[in-house]
Amino acid sequence: MNESTPATAAPLARLIDELYKLPGIGPKSAQRLAYYLLRMPVAEAQSLASAIVEVKERITFCAVCQNVTEVDPCRICTDSERDRTIICVVEEPLDIMAIERTHSYRGLHHVLHGAISPIDGIGPEDLKIAELLHRLRSGEVQEIILATNPNLEGEATAMYLTRLIRPLGVRITRLARGLPVGGDLEYADDVTLARALEGRQEMQG
Amino acid sequence: MPAPRMYKTEAVVLRQRRFGEADRFLTIYTPALGKLDVKARGVRKTTSRMSGHLQPLTRCVLQLAQGHVSDVVAGCETLESFQPLREDLERLSRALYTAELIDRFVPERTHSFPTYRLLVDTLRRLSDAEDQDQVLRYFEMRLIDQCGFRPELEVCSGCGSRLEPEDNHFAPLSGGAVCRSCVGGLAGARPLSLNALKVLRLLQRQSYNDVARVRMDGALAHEVERHLRSFIVSVLERDVNATSFIERLRREGARHAVEV
Numbered sequence: 001m002n003e004s005t006p007a008t009a010a011p012l013a014r015l016i017d018e019l020y021k022l023p024g025i026g027p028k029s030a031q032r033l034a035y036y037l038l039r040m041p042v043a044e045a046q047s048l049a050s051a052i053v054e055v056k057e058r059i060t061f062c063a064v065c066q067n068v069t070e071v072d073p074c075r076i077c078t079d080s081e082r083d084r085t086i087i088c089v090v091e092e093p094l095d096i097m098a099i100e101r102t103h104s105y106r107g108l109h110h111v112l113h114g115a116i117s118p119i120d121g122i123g124p125e126d127l128k129i130a131e132l133l134h135r136l137r138s139g140e141v142q143e144i145i146l147a148t149n150p151n152l153e154g155e156a157t158a159m160y161l162t163r164l165i166r167p168l169g170v171r172i173t174r175l176a177r178g179l180p181v182g183g184d185l186e187y188a189d190d191v192t193l194a195r196a197l198e199g200r201q202e203m204q205g
Numbered sequence: 206m207p208a209p210r211m212y213k214t215e216a217v218v219l220r221q222r223r224f225g226e227a228d229r230f231l232t233i234y235t236p237a238l239g240k241l242d243v244k245a246r247g248v249r250k251t252t253s254r255m256s257g258h259l260q261p262l263t264r265c266v267l268q269l270a271q272g273h274v275s276d277v278v279a280g281c282e283t284l285e286s287f288q289p290l291r292e293d294l295e296r297l298s299r300a301l302y303t304a305e306l307i308d309r310f311v312p313e314r315t316h317s318f319p320t321y322r323l324l325v326d327t328l329r330r331l332s333d334a335e336d337q338d339q340v341l342r343y344f345e346m347r348l349i350d351q352c353g354f355r356p357e358l359e360v361c362s363g364c365g366s367r368l369e370p371e372d373n374h375f376a377p378l379s380g381g382a383v384c385r386s387c388v389g390g391l392a393g394a395r396p397l398s399l400n401a402l403k404v405l406r407l408l409q410r411q412s413y414n415d416v417a418r419v420r421m422d423g424a425l426a427h428e429v430e431r432h433l434r435s436f437i438v439s440v441l442e443r444d445v446n447a448t449s450f451i452e453r454l455r456r457e458g459a460r461h462a463v464e465v
Contacts, residue, residue, distance in 0.1 A: 024225055118298055118450035119220050119261075119305045152261045152291070159294045163457075180251040189257030189283050191291075 066111040066128045068093045083107045085142040091115050115153035136168050143171040150177050210271050218261045219304040232308055236321040240311050245278040258283045262300050289332040298454055299337050302447035303327050303344055309441055310352045320351050343416050345433045346408040354440050356381040358406050363387025373397045375432045377439035401428045
C-alpha cells in the first residue's frame with residue numbers, strides 16, 4: 001500500500017508503509033504516526049528504533065517454559081524461590097504477565113502459544129504441548145493448573161491436555177469460572193452462572 | 206422501505222476471531238438473513254456482559270445495529286448453550302465440524318430456513334446421541350442436498366443407466382455413483398460396496414429417526430464417511446480443517462485403548 005503522493009519524500013513514504021503493516025493501523029493512522037515520528041526529537045526516535053532492533057535481536061523463547069525471555073532459561077524458570085512442583089499452563093506470554101500481577105502465584109509457567117481451534121486449522125501439533133509433556137516426565141511436577149482462556153478454544157485445549165496428562169498421574173486443576181468483579185448478575189449467561197453456583201464459597205467472618 | 210437501524214434475529218454463532226483491542230468478529234448463521242459477519246465490541250474483557258452469550262455453538266437472540274461495514278451486536282441472550290458439547294471433546298470436535306461446513310457451504314446473506322433448522326437439530330443430536338458419527342453423516346448428506354449438490358445414487362453418473370445391485374464405484378468429480386463399465390479412467394473414483402450405496406440412499410431419502418435406527422459395523426461406517434468426505438472436498442475444492450482434529454482424537458483414542 002502506498003497512498004502517498006509524489007510530494008511525499010521517499011523515506012517518509014517508506015515509514016508510512018512500514019507502520020501500515022502493524023495490526024490495527026489503517027492508512028490514516030499510519031500517516032499520522034509517521035508525521036508524529038518526524039516531529040519527534042532525534043534522541044527519542046533513535047531510542048524507539050533501537051528498542052525495536054533490540055527486542056528482535058535479544059528476545060528469544062525460554063527452552064523450558066516457552067515464555068519470551070532475554071536469558072535462556074528465563075528468570076522465572078531459574079528462580080530458586082519458586083515452587084517447582086506446580087506449573088500454570090497459559091495460552092500466550094501476556095497471560096503470564098496477568099498472572100504475575102496478582103502476586104499470588106509462586107509456581108512455574110508454561111506457554112502454549114495458542115489454543116486449539118479446529119475450524120481455523122490450529123491443532124495440538126501447532127502448540128507447545130510436547131514441551132509441556134517433556135517437563136512433566138521429570139517427575140518433579142505434582143500439579144498442573146490449566147489457565148487457558150474460559151472460551152470455546154481454551155476449554156477445548158484444557159480438555160485435550162487433561163486427556164494427555166491424566167495417565168501421567170499429575171494432579172490437574174482448572175482456574176475457577178464465575179462472575180467477574182464489577183459484573184451484574186442479571187446479565188450473566190447461564191453457563192457462567194451455573195459454574196458460579198457450583199463453585200460457591202462459604203462466607204467468612 | 207429502508208432496513209431498520211436496529212433489528213433482532215435468532216442466530217447460531219459459528220466462529221469468532223479477535224479484532225482490535227478487545228473486540229471480536231463473529232460469523233453467525235441466522236434463519237432469515239443467512240450467514241453474516243458481525244462485530245461484537247469489548248467482548249474479550251472479563252466484565253463484558255455479552256461474551257458468555259456469544260461463544261461459538263451458542264443459539265442466541267441478537268440485537269444488531271446496522272454499521273457502515275458490518276453490523277454491531279448491541280445486545281444478546283442465550284437461547285440454548287448446548288452444554289454437553291462443551292464438556293466432551295468428541296462431541297465438541299464434531300460440532301465444530303458442522304459449524305465449519307455451514308460456514309463453507311452457505312453464501313452470505315442468503316436465507317435458508319431448512320439449513321438453519323438442520324444445524325440446530327444437528328447440534329441437539331450431537332449433544333445427546335450415542336453415535337455422533339451417524340449424526341454427522343446425516344448432516345453432511347442433508348447439507349450438500351440443501352445447497353444444491355445432491356449426489357446421484359440412482360443411476361450411473363457416467364452413462365445414466367440404472368445402477369445394478371452390486372459393487373459399483375463412487376466418483377465425486379462425476380457427481381455420484383458410477384457403474385463398473387463407466388469407471389475406467391475416472392479420477393478419484395473409489396469402489397462403492399452395495400451396502401454403502403444402500404446407506405447413502407437411506408441418508409438421502411429418510412428422516413433422521415429412520416437413519417438413527419440403522420446400526421453399521423466399523424468398516425461400513427468408515428466407507429460411507431470416506432465417500433461423503435471425498436464428495437464434500439470435491440465440492441468445496443479444499444479440505445475441511447476440523448476433520449484433522451476429529452481424526453487425531455480417534456487415533457489417540459484407539460492408541461489409548463490399546464495401552465489400557
